[in-house]
Amino acid sequence: GENVExxxxxxxxxxxxxxxxxxxxxxxxxxxxxxxxxxxxxGPQLIIDIRSNVGEKKDQRxxxxxxxxxxxxxxxxxxxxxEDSAVYFCASGRGTDKLIFGTGTRLxxxx
Amino acid sequence: DAGVTxxxxxxxxxxxxxxxxxCSPKSGHDTVSWYQxxxxxxxxxxxxxxxxxxxxxxxxxxxxxGHQFPNYSSELNxxxxxxxxxxxxxxxxxxxxTNEKLFFGxxxxxxxx
Numbered sequence: 001g002e003n004v005e006x007x008x009x010x011x012x013x014x015x016x017x018x019x020x021x022x023x024x025x026x027x028x029x030x031x032x033x034x035x036x037x038x039x040x041x042x043g044p045q046l047i048i049d050i051r052s053n054v055g056e057k058k059d060q061r062x063x064x065x066x067x068x069x070x071x072x073x074x075x076x077x078x079x080x081x082x083e084d085s086a087v088y089f090c091a092s093g094r095g096t097d098k099l100i101f102g103t104g105t106r107l108x109x110x111x
Numbered sequence: 112d113a114g115v116t117x118x119x120x121x122x123x124x125x126x127x128x129x130x131x132x133x134c135s136p137k138s139g140h141d142t143v144s145w146y147q148x149x150x151x152x153x154x155x156x157x158x159x160x161x162x163x164x165x166x167x168x169x170x171x172x173x174x175x176x177g178h179q180f181p182n183y184s185s186e187l188n189x190x191x192x193x194x195x196x197x198x199x200x201x202x203x204x205x206x207x208x209t210n211e212k213l214f215f216g217x218x219x220x221x222x223x224x
Contacts, residue, residue, distance in 0.1 A: 004153075006153075032210060032211060034211070034213075036215075041217065042217050043115070043201050043203075043215030043216050043217045043218050044154065044201070044215045045215065046212060046213065046214075049211065049212075089153050089154070091153070093210035093211075095210075096208050096209050096210055097167065097210060098144075098156035098159070098167055098169055098210060099154075099156065099210045099213070100156075101153030101154050101155070102153050103151075103152055103153050104151070104152070104153055
């Protein structure tokens with residue numbers, strides 16, 4: 001069935017360093033790839049998304065890259081700050097179909 | 112502008128009981144999707160409601176049912192609760208039947224004892 005694998009499950013970085021989270025999807029028909037940030041006690045919040053006709057998208061310190069051939073997509077956070085600490089989820093979707101979420105990455109940014 | 116609101120925030124039930132969770136979508140949104148998030152896992156799609164009808168359904172048994180009202184708010188009902196139903200239940204709203212730009216509420220934490 002449809003599946004999204006996400007790595008690593010935990011990631012610790014020093015403030016100011018970069019963080020990279022990687023995901024692999026199984027459904028070759030997927031065409032939408034969002035990233036969500038979930039803070040403790042809150043619901044997931046969309047931080048950036050990309051469609052399959054674009055290879056890279058950037059929004060200030062956050063960027064997402066997509067490799068359709070390899071069915072990989074990644075989240076890059078530069079100049080990390082303590083407030084970036086949270087659980088990050090990747091997801092994939094096809095058309096208007098449901099999103100399939102990864103298992104999450106707990107990012108800790110140490111001052 | 113109010114975001115997605117869910118009630119209650121926490122709920123404790125015993126096995127076999129029934130539960131109803133409620134969701135009000137973000138202002139201007141007309142579609143509500145429900146997700147189940149087990150501890151340490153990503154959200155899993157339960158179903159989606161648009162124009163008061165179930166439009167899509169994930170791999171959940173018939174014990175899970177829902178409803179959407181004319182004001183776009185929605186309810187999730189779970190019958191014959193099992194211990195494995197313990198999870199965070201998230202409501203997400205959007206404009207139209209889409210998987211893009213979903214706005215999530217903070218969820219209802221359901222514990223089944």
